[in-house]
Amino acid sequence: MITPTSDLLSPELLAQLERLELVSRKVFRGRMKGERRSKRKGQSVEFADFRNYSHGDDLRFIDWNSYARLDKLFLKLFFEEEDLHFYALIDASASMDFGDPTKLAYAKQLAASLAFIGLVRSDRVKIETIGQPARQSGPMWRGRRSLWRMLDYLEQISPGEPAPLAEGVKNFCLRNSGKGIVVLISDLMDKNGYTDALRYLMARQMDVYVIQVLSQEEIEPDVKGDLRLIDCEDEDMAEITVSAPLLKRYKQNLAAFVDGAREFCNRRGMSYILAKNQLPVDQLVSNYLRQRGLVR
Amino acid sequence: MMPALRNIVETARNYGAHAGGLLYERAGMLMVWQWLLLGLVPILIVLLYFLKLKRQPLQVPSTYLWHKSIEDLHVNSIWQRLRQSLLLYLQLLFIALVAWTLLRPTIQGKRLIGNRFIFLVDNSASMGATDVAPTRLDEAKKRAGELIDEMRTGDVAMLVSFCDGAKIEQSFSEDPRELRRRLDAIKQTDRSTSLAEALRVASGLANPGRSSNREDANDVQVAEAEPAQLFIFSDGKFPKVKDFSFGHLEPVYVIIGELEAANVAIGAFTTGRQEANPDQLQAFARLDNHGGEKVSVIAELSLNGELIDAKPIDIEPGDSTGVEYNPDNVETGVLKLSIDAKDALALDNTAWTTINLRRRGKVLFVTADDKPLEFALNTERVRELADVTQRTPDFLAQPDYRKLADGGGYDLVIYDRCRPEQMPQANTLFIGRLPLSDDWKAAEKVDVPQIIDVEQGHPLMQIVEMGNVLIVEGTPLFPPSGGTTLIETQAGAMFAIGPREGYEDAVLGFVIIDQNNFVGTNWPIMPSFPVFVLNVIEYLAGARASLDSGSVRPGQPVAWRADTPAERIQVKPPKDVPFEVSRGPLNTFNVTSTADVGVYEVRGGEQALGSFAVNLFDINESDVRPALELAVGDYKVEGKTSREPARRDLWKIVLLAALAVLLAEWYIYNRRVYV
Numbered sequence: 001m002i003t004p005t006s007d008l009l010s011p012e013l014l015a016q017l018e019r020l021e022l023v024s025r026k027v028f029r030g031r032m033k034g035e036r037r038s039k040r041k042g043q044s045v046e047f048a049d050f051r052n053y054s055h056g057d058d059l060r061f062i063d064w065n066s067y068a069r070l071d072k073l074f075l076k077l078f079f080e081e082e083d084l085h086f087y088a089l090i091d092a093s094a095s096m097d098f099g100d101p102t103k104l105a106y107a108k109q110l111a112a113s114l115a116f117i118g119l120v121r122s123d124r125v126k127i128e129t130i131g132q133p134a135r136q137s138g139p140m141w142r143g144r145r146s147l148w149r150m151l152d153y154l155e156q157i158s159p160g161e162p163a164p165l166a167e168g169v170k171n172f173c174l175r176n177s178g179k180g181i182v183v184l185i186s187d188l189m190d191k192n193g194y195t196d197a198l199r200y201l202m203a204r205q206m207d208v209y210v211i212q213v214l215s216q217e218e219i220e221p222d223v224k225g226d227l228r229l230i231d232c233e234d235e236d237m238a239e240i241t242v243s244a245p246l247l248k249r250y251k252q253n254l255a256a257f258v259d260g261a262r263e264f265c266n267r268r269g270m271s272y273i274l275a276k277n278q279l280p281v282d283q284l285v286s287n288y289l290r291q292r293g294l295v296r
Numbered sequence: 297m298m299p300a301l302r303n304i305v306e307t308a309r310n311y312g313a314h315a316g317g318l319l320y321e322r323a324g325m326l327m328v329w330q331w332l333l334l335g336l337v338p339i340l341i342v343l344l345y346f347l348k349l350k351r352q353p354l355q356v357p358s359t360y361l362w363h364k365s366i367e368d369l370h371v372n373s374i375w376q377r378l379r380q381s382l383l384l385y386l387q388l389l390f391i392a393l394v395a396w397t398l399l400r401p402t403i404q405g406k407r408l409i410g411n412r413f414i415f416l417v418d419n420s421a422s423m424g425a426t427d428v429a430p431t432r433l434d435e436a437k438k439r440a441g442e443l444i445d446e447m448r449t450g451d452v453a454m455l456v457s458f459c460d461g462a463k464i465e466q467s468f469s470e471d472p473r474e475l476r477r478r479l480d481a482i483k484q485t486d487r488s489t490s491l492a493e494a495l496r497v498a499s500g501l502a503n504p505g506r507s508s509n510r511e512d513a514n515d516v517q518v519a520e521a522e523p524a525q526l527f528i529f530s531d532g533k534f535p536k537v538k539d540f541s542f543g544h545l546e547p548v549y550v551i552i553g554e555l556e557a558a559n560v561a562i563g564a565f566t567t568g569r570q571e572a573n574p575d576q577l578q579a580f581a582r583l584d585n586h587g588g589e590k591v592s593v594i595a596e597l598s599l600n601g602e603l604i605d606a607k608p609i610d611i612e613p614g615d616s617t618g619v620e621y622n623p624d625n626v627e628t629g630v631l632k633l634s635i636d637a638k639d640a641l642a643l644d645n646t647a648w649t650t651i652n653l654r655r656r657g658k659v660l661f662v663t664a665d666d667k668p669l670e671f672a673l674n675t676e677r678v679r680e681l682a683d684v685t686q687r688t689p690d691f692l693a694q695p696d697y698r699k700l701a702d703g704g705g706y707d708l709v710i711y712d713r714c715r716p717e718q719m720p721q722a723n724t725l726f727i728g729r730l731p732l733s734d735d736w737k738a739a740e741k742v743d744v745p746q747i748i749d750v751e752q753g754h755p756l757m758q759i760v761e762m763g764n765v766l767i768v769e770g771t772p773l774f775p776p777s778g779g780t781t782l783i784e785t786q787a788g789a790m791f792a793i794g795p796r797e798g799y800e801d802a803v804l805g806f807v808i809i810d811q812n813n814f815v816g817t818n819w820p821i822m823p824s825f826p827v828f829v830l831n832v833i834e835y836l837a838g839a840r841a842s843l844d845s846g847s848v849r850p851g852q853p854v855a856w857r858a859d860t861p862a863e864r865i866q867v868k869p870p871k872d873v874p875f876e877v878s879r880g881p882l883n884t885f886n887v888t889s890t891a892d893v894g895v896y897e898v899r900g901g902e903q904a905l906g907s908f909a910v911n912l913f914d915i916n917e918s919d920v921r922p923a924l925e926l927a928v929g930d931y932k933v934e935g936k937t938s939r940e941p942a943r944r945d946l947w948k949i950v951l952l953a954a955l956a957v958l959l960a961e962w963y964i965y966n967r968r969v970y971v
Contacts (some may be wrong), residue, residue, distance in 0.1 A: 103357075187356035218357060228351040231359040238359040239351055240366060243382075249365040257361060295796035 008151055010114040012283050017113055020285070020295040021121045022086055022181055047121045049077040085116040085126070085180025087206075090157060092129040094232045095189050097159035099215025099277045102157045106213050107185040111123055112154055113285050114183060117295060119144050126176065127153060130168030130186070131161025137175045161231070164195035173200045181294070183209040187218075188261055191234070195264060208270040209294055212261060214254075215277045221250060334395055341387050378503070386961040393954035401946040402445075412468070412522055413453040414498045414545070415440045415475075418530035418552070419460040421483055421491035421850065422917040425531070427557035427657040433484050436529035436552045443527060454524075455479055458494035459487035460851050486643060486850040488914045489534035495928065496527055503543035532923030532935060533916045540929045551935035553922040558587025560637035561644035561918030562595075563616060565911065567631065567651060570622075579621040581633050581647065585611035586919040593635040597621050599735075600629045609635075628652060629893050630907060640920045644912045647915045648895050652906030657682035657837025658705065660697075660722075662689055665711035668808050668820030669727075670831040681830075682707075682837045689714040707857075708837040713807055723799050723836040725854045728807035728816075735776030735794065736803060745770045745785035745806075755835040756793065756802065757782050761824045767817045770806035798855075798884075804837060848910050850891055855884040856908070862900045870894025870910075 009017075012172045038120050053062060053073035066074045079191040086121050096104040111127055118125040119141060127150065128138045151184035165186060172182075182201060190212075215275040240246060258274055265272035271292050275284055318395050356362070417440055423433040440455075447453060447470075455466040466478040502524045523544040523867050531553040538631045564582040585591050590612055597605040613618045620951075634646040659682045661673060673684045691697050692714065700706060701720035709716075710725045719732050730736045750762045762783065773782060774787025779794030782802075790805040807816040819825050840858055848854050856877070858866065865885050868874040871892045882885045890896065898905045912918065926933040 042336060098357045189360055191358070193361055215357070218361075224355065226351045228353045229356045229359050230353055231361050232355050232357060236359050236363075238362040238366060240362060246365055246369055250361055251370050253361045253364045253368070 007182060008109050008154060009116060013113065014116065016282055016286060017116050020117045020290075022084060022114065022118050022123060023293055023296050047076065047078055050074045051077055084118070084121070084123040085176075085181040086115065086123050087129045087172075087176060087180060088115055088125075089169070089182060089184045090127065090129045091159050091165065091168070091184070091186030092131055092159055092161045093163065094160045094163075095130075095187055096213070097232070099217055101277055102159070103187055103213045103215050103277055104157070104276065106281070107159060107211075109183055109281045110156045110211065110213075110275065110284065111183070112151060113281055114289075114295070115141070115150055116147060119146055119150065123230050124180075125150065128172055128175075129157055129161060130165060130172070131163035132168070132171065134171040134174060139295055164192055165190040165194055166192060166200070168202045169197035173204050177204075179204070179206055181207045181209065183211060183294070185211045187214060188212050189255075191236075194261060198264060198268070198270065202270065208265075209273065209289075209292070210261065210265050210270055211273045211275050212258065213275045213277060214258075219254065219276060221247065297738055299412075316884055321505075325894045337391050337395065338388055340917060341391060344386070369919070383961060383965060386957055386964070390954050390957045390961065393950050393957060397947045397950045397954065401950055411444070411448075411451045412524035413447070413451065413503075414497060414502075414524050414526045415443065415453060415455050415480055416462075416491075416494050416526065416528045416530070417455070417457045417465075417474075418459070418489060418528075419457045419485050420534075420917060421486045421550070421643050421914065421922050422489065422531050422533050422641060424486075424643055425553060425557060425559070425920045427554040427640040428552065428641070429921065431484065432552045432571060433482070434456075436847050437479050437482060439552070440527065440529050441476055441479055442469055444472050444479065447475075454498070454778070455482075456497055456873060457482045458489070458491065460490050461492035462497045464497060466752050474592045483663075484912075485891055486500055486912060486918055487891065488849060488851070489530070491528070491530070491534050491792075491926070491928070492537045492540065495537060497704075498524075499540075499543060499545055501528075511529060528926065530926075531920065532926055533919060535916070538925040538929065541929060542928065545928070547928070547931075547933045549926050549933040549935045551922045551924070553920060554640075555921060555924075556588065557640045557920045557922070558585075558589065559639040559641045559644070559920045560585050560587065560591050560593055560611065560635060561641070561912070561915075561920055562633060562635065562647040563644075563915060563918065564913055564930045565631075565633050565647035565649050567649050577626045577651065579622075579623065579631055579633070581619045581650070583609055583611055583614055583619060583635065583917065584918060586915075586921065587639070588613050591637060593633050593637045597623065598632045598634075599623060599626060618717075626651060628906070628911070641882040641918065643893060644918045646893075647911045648909035649911075650895060650907045650909050652908075655832060656680075657707040658835050659684045659833065660700075660706045660709045661686045661712070662692060662710065662714055662742050664688060665813065666712045666809050667826070668728075669710075669829070670714065672820070672826045673833075675826055675830070678689070678833050679832055680769050682833050692716050708833070710832075713811065719796065719801075721799070723838075723902075724801045725832055725836060726801065726803045728801060728810075730773075731796070731801045733776070733796065733801075736801070736882075738805070739772040739788055740760070740773070740789040741769050741771050742785075743769050745772070745787040746789055747783060747785050747790070749784035751780060751782045752780055754793070756828070756831045758831060759824075760828045760831065761822075765817060765819045765822055765824070767806045767819075768814075769816070772801055773805045775803070800836065800918065802832070814850055845968035848890060848908060850893055850910055852890060852909050852910075854890055854896075855880075855885055855886050856905075864900075865905060866899045866901075867899040868899070870896065881883075 042102065049286050050063065050066075051074070057075050058139065061077075063074045063076045065071065090102055090104070090107050090111055096102065096107060099106070115125045115127055122143055124140055124142050125146070126138055126140045127233050139149070139153065167186070169184070174261075183203075184197075192199075198208070198210065223242050226241045227239070229240060231237070262272040264275070271294065273288055273292055285295060313515050323497065360601070377817040380811065385914055415431075417436050419433055421505050423431065423436065425432050428435045444453060452468045453475055454468045455475055457463050457465050465482060466475055469475055473969045502522055521544045523546070526542070526547045528547060528549045529552055530549070532549065532551065543793070561584045562581055563584040563827065567577055567579045570576040570578055579597060581595065583593070583595065590610065592608060592610050594606055594608050596603055605621050607619055609617055609619055628651050631651065633648075637645055639645070656951045659673070659685055663669065663672070663686065670686065672678070678684065687697075692969070701709065701722065702718070704721045706720060706722040708723045708725065709720050710727070711729060712727045713729060715726070715729045715732060717732070724731060730738055745767050747762050747765060747767070751757050752760065767790065770785065770787070772785070773790065775789065775792035775793045775794040779792050781789040781792045783789065783791035791803070793800055793802040808820060810816050863879050864876045866876055866886050867889070868875050869889065869892060871894065875889060877887050878883045887896065893910050895907050895909050897907045922935070926935070
């Protein structure tokens, strides 16, 4: 049993995560045999069904006992066990470096948790960031033994990648043609909007989960007086004098933003989950993601 | 101009306009440079605000939502801008309030109209009434002071106090502080009231008189008329003012005093001798109830401070009651009568009268031979009252006579059928001759004039019964103006008295005994003759005057006759320090400083000469119910009982408001209360 000492995953969390597994709502063909019972029929020890023999079927799967009794050829079908592609796409832009814990740290922890579930279940796990160059593909891990390497990789992710969301997602899609589960962990705060990015993901026919991470400061801004707000990504400035109507209007806009993203995802078969950085990751995984069907 | 700055400036202008309306009243108080200095303060605040408004930079994940929010809110009109700089506005408001406080803001219902004001403040005795606390005079001063405070720059006001005369406390002045100071200096007097002089003083500038002759149609006005508002702060208790027109004066009568004020007063207090028993002194007093309810008082009489009698008196409302005392064995001293009334005016609850040692009159009787008169002048009673010297007419030519007559050596000279070459410095009684004066006229002699009337009210004719007196022949007299006919016959006046430079000349138009020793009248055998002679001695020789000094009202002069050879006497008034009086030209000491009621002691060196009393004895002053209107000439001035709109200081309230604004600003700044 591996007992990692990483900050990302505590032993308690690991113990909790070990009981879970990733679920895909779509039928994907795994490349390798995994521990996951596929919806497809294949080769495993678990009987699934019979069907009539047709020409060219593998004779090894003919149920000879039935043939002896009924004088008809039946083919025994078994459940297939296969592996799953799990992608975690982390937004490591400068805007994620806010909050306590920072949104990026939260995103990393969340990615690590989900990836660990995948590793345990022998799924193929890949973690990438938005700002990653188009041609540089990240490493892929499989099996529990890869946990360390995965965590190391996660630790190396630092904020401040200057990449528009849409472009980053597009690069991700170009790099990874495999189907599977993709979890986009971002704050979606891109001045050019998030819709293009999500459309790319949708186009790949992946099982898409969008987890929007917002910090407490964004949800309940604790500001006063006359301020010049500076956008950490593009140095854009906004001069405000904090007043009750302004705060009210901000919250309305935030709510509208969140609702818009949720609506967008729901209409397109994507799952949207809002994660506040104050909500512990274990609760998020064991409660919210479970409800959403990402894990079980 | 930046929109924000324009916004601020506009708002500041709005504040200025708002504050300006309130500040307007005292606007005249500041110089131009002071206004400029004051105007710099808000500008400075705005500048400081902009300096302060170096907005604090704050890094945020994204300005995306903020931009959106700002844009949304900018759609919302000017209110949002106003909110944005709420603190600035609060600061400006605070400064405006503080500046306003420094300008001494006040509120008032009505402003003083015009720019010339005359304040007449009544300080007569009745203004000492306490029906309005503390006294009416204080109330009048307070009201006048409130009006003085309302004066603006350029307004001028004159302050006049009046009682029986008028005193210009402050001539037209722009300085409210000086006026206030003079107003505070006005003192209560015990004097009676007369508005006429004050009105004449007041109208001097408003209605410049013609140069001299009113009747002259060609006469021109000598100065430009200066209209003024005339405020009369009084209870209105004075005689009607005749022959006065307000002209350019606009009178405002401010009634001072409660309309239902009640007062019980000693209206008169005097002493006399019983007719039957001249040694027995009698004291008479009249008590007046100037009120709406019946009152019971105890009137206490004391002699030299010792109570000698007391009587309970009931007085019906609006009525008067006499009270009489018969104190025994009173030779000299001060009689004091006091009542224990709890009323508005305390001044008239005490009265004094003084009984001085009888001063024997000095009488010169000049006659050739007049037995009946000589006999009448030789009675025991007359000898008690006066020293009578009898001389023949030759004496009139002698230097001794001249010296005594001119030097005031006699109180009375009786010229029987003779006449001096020069009138003496004394009262005179002429018998059968006219005084040496053009004022006295006489008609042709008439035979047996019938007496038809006797003026018994005059002291000379008191208790003199002339019913069966016959006169053989007599000369009808025409006394000078101011004279009084004492015995009227069908032919004219047979006995008259007239004034002469402070003395009195009595003239009998018929003789007692003529040159031929024939009887001119049967009067000497009548009982009334010695009475008449006694009256003459008592009245003209000053014997009565010495019994009691009579009723002297505050401010009236007292002519003190003294036997003392000293040239100066000392008078000790009831309140102030003693003063000296020199002998006057008429051989009397004229005491004019009689402003206060009470007993004035008179001393000649070490010797106490006696005393005289000054009493209010004025129905107008004692009846403290204020008059509702003033009758001046043909004009009636309605009184105002309601308070004149007063100036009320607001600065405390404004300062409190400023503090509240400051607190609100502090709270908003620190507690992040967003409006």
